[in-house]
Amino acid sequence: xxxxxxxxxxxxxxxxxxxxxxxxxxxxxxxxxxxxxxxxxxxxxxxxxxxxxxxxxxxxxxxxxxxxxxxxxxxxxxxxxxxxxxxxxxxxxxxxxxxxxxxxxxxxxxxxxxxxxxxxxxxxxxxxxxxxxxxxxxxxxxxxxxxxxxxxxxxxxxxxxxxxxxxxxxxxxxxxxxxxxxxxxxxxxxxxxxxxxxxxxxxxxxxxxxxxxxxxxxxxxxxxxxxxxxxxxxxxxxxxxxxxxxxxxxxxxxxxxxxxxxxxxxxxxxxxxxxxxxxxxxxxx
Amino acid sequence: xxxxxxxxxxxxxxxxxxxxxxxxxxxxxxxxxxxxxxxxxxxxxxxxxxxxxxxxxxxxxxxxxxxxxxxxxxxxxxxxxxxxxxxxxxxxxxxxxxxxxxxxxxxxxxxxxxxxxxxxxxxxxxxxxxxxxxxxxxxxxxxxxxxxxxxxxxxxxxxxxxxxxxxxxxxxxxxxxxxxxxxxxx
Numbered sequence: 032x033x034x035x036x037x038x039x040x041x042x043x044x045x046x047x048x049x050x051x052x053x054x055x056x057x058x059x060x061x062x063x064x065x066x067x068x069x070x071x072x073x074x075x076x077x078x079x080x081x082x083x084x085x086x087x088x089x090x091x092x093x094x095x096x097x098x099x100x101x102x103x104x105x106x107x108x109x110x111x112x113x114x115x116x117x118x119x120x121x122x123x124x125x126x127x128x129x130x131x132x133x134x135x136x137x138x139x140x141x142x143x144x145x146x147x148x149x150x151x152x153x154x155x156x157x158x159x160x161x162x163x164x165x166x167x168x169x170x171x172x173x174x175x176x177x178x179x180x181x182x183x184x185x186x187x188x189x190x191x192x193x194x195x196x197x198x199x200x201x202x203x204x205x206x207x208x209x210x211x212x213x214x215x216x217x218x219x220x221x222x223x224x225x226x227x228x229x230x231x232x233x234x235x236x237x238x239x240x241x242x243x244x245x246x247x248x249x250x251x252x253x254x255x256x257x258x259x260x261x262x263x264x265x266x267x268x269x270x271x272x273x274x275x276x277x278x279x280x281x282x283x284x285x286x287x288x289x290x291x292x293x294x295x296x297x298x299x300x301x302x303x304x305x306x307x308x309x310x311x312x313x314x315x316x
Numbered sequence: 317x318x319x320x321x322x323x324x325x326x327x328x329x330x331x332x333x334x335x336x337x338x339x340x341x342x343x344x345x346x347x348x349x350x351x352x353x354x355x356x357x358x359x360x361x362x363x364x365x366x367x368x369x370x371x372x373x374x375x376x377x378x379x380x381x382x383x384x385x386x387x388x389x390x391x392x393x394x395x396x397x398x399x400x401x402x403x404x405x406x407x408x409x410x411x412x413x414x415x416x417x418x419x420x421x422x423x424x425x426x427x428x429x430x431x432x433x434x435x436x437x438x439x440x441x442x443x444x445x446x447x448x449x450x451x452x453x454x455x456x457x458x459x460x461x462x463x464x465x466x467x468x469x470x471x472x473x474x475x476x477x478x479x480x481x482x483x484x485x486x487x488x489x490x491x492x493x494x495x496x497x498x499x500x501x502x
Contacts, residue, residue: 036389047377234373237333238387238434239363241356 037244041251044228051224052256058220059260059301060267062213063293067268069209070289073202078284080191084160087188089153091172092180095123095146102149105177109151114159114168119152126150148179162192210300217304221253225305225312232312242313249305257301258294265290317477318484319494325477328494329444332475333365334358346441363391366435366443370450372427374419374434380406381415384434391438405433409463425456432463436472443467445476449483461487 045052091109093102099122106120121129126147130138138145153172155165165188169181225232235245269290276283317325330336331343334353343350348361374383381402388398406412409429419427428448435443445464449457461483468474468489478484484491493500 043377230373231375234375234386235390236359237362237367237373238390238438239359239361240390241359244359244390 037247038251040248041255044224044231044248044252045255048224048227051220051227055217055220055224055256056260056263058216059213059257059297060263061260062209062216063261063264063297064267066206066209066213066296067264067289067293068271069202069205070292071268071272071283071285074286074289075284076198080195083187083191085157087155087160087165087184089155089165089169089172090182091151091153091178092182093149093151093177094179095148097149097177099149101177102151105175106151108175109153109172112168112171114156114164115153116156117154121150121152123147123149160188162188210296214300214304214307217253217257217300218308221249221256221305222308222312224252225249225308245313246306246309249309250302253301253303253305254298255301257297257299257304259297260301261293261297264297265293268293317475317492317494318479319477320479323494324497325494326446329367329446329475329477332442332444333362333367363387363438364441366432366438366440368428368431368435368443368445368448370447372419372431372451374427374430376419379416379418380411380422380430380433383419383430384437387434387438401437402433405437408436408466409433423456424452425459428452428456428460429463432460432467436467440472442473442475445474447478448476449478449480454482457483 091105093105097105102120102122106118109115110118123145126149127138127145130136130147138147153168155168159165159168162185165183166185169183172178173181232245269285272283272285276285317328319325327336331338331350332345334343334345334348334350337343337350345361346364348357353361375386378386384402384405385398388401393401403412403415406415409432411426411429411433414422414426419430422430428451432443432448443464448464449460452460457480464474464476465487
């Protein structure tokens with residue numbers, strides 16, 4: 032039993048049951064469009080959250096009269112901690128310069144002296160940017176000699192962490208449901224095409240085709256139809272992202288991985304669904 | 317094999333190609349026994365049995381050539397051998413000139429000849445024919461019977477179920493009568 036024979040029979044099947052094939056391809060396309068929208072949405076939410084997280088930094092205020100030499104020691108000690116990406120020491124003078132830049136006035140003119148303490152800003156490594164770690168880190172740094180106070184955006188971090196689990200859980204659930212729906216849709220339409228070709232299956236059995244041989248053309252058919260449906264969904268989705276980028280949300284992120292996932296999923300789901308419906312059919316006759 | 321409708325002629329044929337299994341007793345064909353044959357072995361057995369039906373069972377979406385080639389493809393033969401063997405059996409049933417036509421374009425007798433070609437292309441050990449002339453006019457029936465007889469003379473067993481009295485008179489082979497599931501030799 033040659034591969035080409037299975038392939039040609041599969042293509043023949045698609046052409047012969049044209050209406051059923053169109054229905055199958057459309058239902059794969061529809062389901063994968065939903066899956067694609069959902070993946071794209073998750074990706075963009077993730078992107079936004081990642082952006083917010085990457086802006087999270089600790090501000091470590093040192094004692095106001097701490098000498099630069101000791102401040103540098105604190106900077107070094109913080110840099111040695113786990114999960115710290117970068118530490119920048121800001122001296123009293125540097126802080127005064129920044130004040131002038133931000134508020135447009137010289138602090139000495141306002142107060143006659145510089146009340147700004149030296150400080151360090153601490154950037155956190157990717158993967159450590161969550162509430163519980165940042166809280167622990169800030170407590171640790173606060174214990175250091177010469178450190179007065181540690182500040183960070185507690186609110187945002189805790190909100191992100193509280194809701195992100197829920198968002199991911201809902202997203203995973205929705206994705207799973209969509210995949211099941213598309214398998215069921217496909218399973219039923221492919222059952223129709225199989226029913227329409229009882230004669231082919233009957234003759235295959237009559238001339239000595241094993242179950243594996245009978246199955247192959249139908250699996251090829253499911254593969255092709257799944258791939259076609261997923262391709263249509265991918266094109267629609269890609270077109271939609273271009274429109275959204277242009278007219279609604281210019282920062283939308285597009286990832287080619289999403290389209291690869293859709294195409295693979297279409298092909299695999301097509302094969303699974305046709306193999307399942309054929310197994311049922313072979314049991315019935 | 318003769319007998320009234322419902323006597324069990326078709327059932328016996330189906331038992332031989334192991335499409336149904338006996339409720340009691342055992343069917344032995346070649347080296348396979350219905351008592352312990354496995355599903356995969358049923359497929360292998362069927363590659364050695366040619367079956368012909370009253371309703372031809374040709375695939376309408378492909379030509380005569382492809383219908384005959386179908387069973388060789390299933391058996392995994394090479395494309396080159398397939399072409400040679402299909403043309404040979406189509407010549408034997410005198411249908412090679414219609415090899416590129418579709419079943420719907422053929423007469424009943426021609427369809428049955430195509431079906432016979434498909435049945436013999438695998439060099440079977442036995443041909444099972446279930447009312448092969450049931451849908452055919454007299455002339456076509458004679459033609460089909462002549463082909464089956466020729467196949468038989470070449471050394472292939474032919475088991476045919478029929479209730480066509482004129483055939484029984486003309487072709488005097490061994491006859492088995494079946495009545496209510498019981499065999500009576502004549």
